[in-house]
Amino acid sequence: MIVTVLFFAQARERAERDSLRLELPDGSRVVDALAAVRRAHPRLDSLWAHLAVAVDGRLSPGDATLLRDGAELALLPPVSGG
Numbered sequence: 001m002i003v004t005v006l007f008f009a010q011a012r013e014r015a016e017r018d019s020l021r022l023e024l025p026d027g028s029r030v031v032d033a034l035a036a037v038r039r040a041h042p043r044l045d046s047l048w049a050h051l052a053v054a055v056d057g058r059l060s061p062g063d064a065t066l067l068r069d070g071a072e073l074a075l076l077p078p079v080s081g082g
Helices: 009-015 030-040 042-050
Strands: 002-007 019-023 052-055 072-076
Touching (some): 002 009, 009 042, 019 030
Parallel strands (some): 002 072
């Protein structure tokens, strides 16, 4: 299956890209996709504890969420502003 990972804000800066296409085995879960992203982009390491993950536009309730072919994961760092 192919999933797309979208990087935003600090994650985009550290990954030096807007998105990444991942090929994963059928039956993969969010945790599997995140492990692949971690291997590909070690500069994100300090952000992982603070990232929220959305799957197909909805915040993922956990790493065990099953992915479908064509799924879109968004890595969402905390934002601040006023």
